[in-house]
Structure formats: structure tokens, C-alpha cells
């Protein structure tokens with residue numbers, strides 16, 4: 001069961017000191033004491049849709065998290081997506097786990113997951129049915145929140161299918177109906193991550209932080225480079241809305257799913273890390289290639305993602321270069337860290353040597369700097385960095401000032 005039992009939950013106003021007015025974030029953020037950095041974990045959907053929503057797959061994944069050292073790196077959320085419940089609520093109107101997929105129930109599974117030092121995520125939907133046609137939480141929000149809290153669930157992803165009849169046909173939009181579940185979860189008194197999944201509608205990034213710990217900012221990711229690139233391009237334009245406790249969610253990872261090259265996997269992971277997205281794996285964790293494993297176990301890139309400052313990177317335009325174009329992945333990224341600046345170079349259009357002069361990078365400027373490239377471990381000093389990259393590859397530099 002959950003080891004946390006606090007009554008001090010609530011939506012509290014936190015005034016976040018902001019470096020500049022253009023980085024203003026919503027003043028009122030959901031703060032129940034958890035989710036201060038982006039969540040790290042796994043979700044069943046991208047692996048095998050409904051077929052991966054079973055206790056057997058969840059336990060296999062949890063074991064892999066431990067055996068591969070991922071738990072020690074911070075990957076703790078093992079999340080079940082759609083298709084976990086029975087087709088009908090029971091006679092008292094409660095959600096019940098499909099006994100053929102979850103023989104010990106969700107509560108039994110949560111106990112096993114917790115005993116391994118991990119956390120369990122579950123999936124629901126704001127409408128009348130989930131996307132795969134299982135019972136939705138419309139009209140049952142408090143009952144469902146109480147049920148999952150009693151089961152020991154730590155993370156609740158809340159989808160947006162079949163919301164037309166109860167809500168949107170009547171002009172009730174997601175900024176009005178997503179808070180119903182937020183309030184129900186808060187009322188349980190359990191610390192549960194609330195993951196908003198309404199596919200980036202209604203400018204969710206402008207209000208998501210007051211409702212959940214993370215919010216999907218795009219339609220579903222697809223297993224292709226163009227999908228990865230398009231989502232990252234969009235996220236760069238709304239970076240200022242992410243901060244400790246509330247993050248743009250760029251969707252679950254496609255690493256390991258057989259379509260992305262090794263270079264593209266580095267860029268996918270590196271962009272999600274710099275843009276401060278949750279990193280939720282979506283593949284069979286027992287069958288990772290060594291190159292994929294090396295990427296997801298890179299401590300330095302994970303440290304960028306988990307940096308306590310929690311500010312997402314965005315693009316910067318080097319002098320003499322054309323700026324970013326709408327919807328197209330840009331080559332130059334940078335963002336602040338609590339102990340330096342992170343600079344990303346992405347060979348978005350094909351193999352290329354890319355250079356960043358630190359005078360062009362916000363937060364750097366004139367002076368002397370030390371840098372480390374986080375995928376290779378290469379170190380250096382100077383006033384610029386340069387990388388010869390294969391198509392769609394990425395280099396990520398942590399840069400610190402050595403002398404004014």
C-alpha cells in the first residue's frame with residue numbers, strides 16, 4: 001500500500017520567482033508535494049496496446065527496471081494504460097480489474113510493485129468510456145478516485161475519449177472538466193500524480209499546471225522520426241509553461257520500437273530530456289538493444305531532465321542564421337540548469353557539422369567556459385562547441401563558466 005498518508009494536500013498558490021516577465025508561469029500551481037521533476041518510467045500502450053495491460057507484463061517490466069539498474073537511476077513509475085478493467089462496473093458501481101489479466105487485482109499488484117521499491121500507474125478517462133471502450137469516469141469521479149487510492153495507485157493518467165456527450169457538445173471544455181478529477185484525487189488524501197491527457201487541446205499548457213503534474217501538449221506520438229521532430233518543435237514554443245510540479249508532456253517514448261535509428265533515439269531522448277518532458281518508456285524493457293540501453297541509462301542526460309530548476313530548454317538563433325520555422329525541428333537548443341547551461345545541437349535536416357558560439361546562447365555570452373558533451377563524455381574549454389553529426393543525431397553539452 002502507499003506509504004504516504006498526509007492531510008496537507010491542496011491547491012496552493014506558489015509564487016515562482018521568474019527570471020524575466022516573459023518566463024511568467026501560472027501563479028497557481030497544483031502542489032501536493034510530488035512531481036517536482038518530470039516522471040520517469042514505463043507505460044504499456046506503445047509496447048503492445050491492450051495486450052501489454054496485464055500483471056504479467058507489469059511485473060516483468062518492474063523486474064527489468066531493477067535488473068537493468070533503471071530504478072536506481074530514477075525510473076520508478078510502472079504504468080498500466082487502457083484495457084485493464086472489466087467491461088462493466090460491478091453492482092455497487094465500482095471499477096474492477098479484469099481478473100484474467102490481474103489475478104490479484106490492482107491492489108495485489110500495487111503491493112508487489114511497492115515491495116520492489118517502485119510505483120504503480122493506472123489509466124482512466126474523463127468521458128463515458130475509455131478510448132478502447134472500457135468504463136470511463138464521467139459521473140463516477142470521486143468513487144473512482146477513492147477506489148484507486150484504496151488500491152495504492154500512485155499515478156493516474158486521465159484520457160479524453162467520449163467526452164462529447166457529457167461535455168463538449170454542451171460547450172463545457174476541458175479546463176472545466178479536468179479539475180473534477182483533480183479535486184477528487186486531492187480529496188482522497190493520497191499523493192497521486194495526475195497526468196492530463198487531452199492531446200494538447202484548449203491551450204492546456206496555459207492552465208495545466210493548476211490541474212495536473214503534467215499535460216500532453218500534442219496528439220499521440222507515432223513511431224516515426226517525423227512525429228518525434230514535430231512534437232519537439234512544438235514543445236520548444238511553449239517551454240515557459242513547464243516548471244517544478246507541472247510539465248509539458250511530449251508523450252511516451254518510441255525508443256526500442258524498431259523504427260528510429262540509433263541517432264534518432266539519441267535525439268528523441270535528448271530533446272525530451274532538455275524540454276523537461278516526463279520520460280515514459282513504451283517498449284518491451286526485457287528486449288532493449290545495448291545502444292538503446294546506453295541512451296536511457298545516461299546519467300548526465302537524465303540529470304538535465306531531473307534538474308531541480310525545472311526550466312525547459314527552447315531554441316536559440318545563432319547570429320546570421322535563419323530562426324525556427326513553425327512546425328519544423330530547429331537545430332539549436334539551450335536552457336538553464338541549476339548549475340550551468342545545457343546546449344543541444346540537432347542534425348535535423350541530415351548529416352551536418354553544427355557549431356554553437358556561446359555569445360549566441362542565452363545565459364552564456366562572453367567569457368571562458370568549460371563543457372562536456374553528455375553522450376560521449378568529451379570535455380573541453382573555450383567559447384564555442386562544434387559537432388559533426390550523422391542524420392538526426394544530437395549532441396548535448398553542459399556548459400559552465402570558468403572566467404568572466
Ligand SMILES: *[C@@H]1O[C@H](CO)[C@@H](O)[C@H](O)[C@H]1NC(C)=O
Nearest residue numbers: 090091092093094095096147
Ligand atoms: C465492487 O468493487 C469494489 C472495488 O473493486 C469492491 O470494494 C466492492 O466490494 C465490489 N462490490 C461488489 C458488490 O462486489
Ligand SMILES: *[C@@H]1O[C@H](CO)[C@@H](O)[C@H](O)[C@H]1NC(C)=O
Nearest residue numbers: 371372373376377378379380
Ligand atoms: C570530463 O569531465 C568530467 C567532469 O570533470 C569527468 O567526470 C569525465 O571523466 C571527463 N571525461 C573525459 C572523457 O575526460
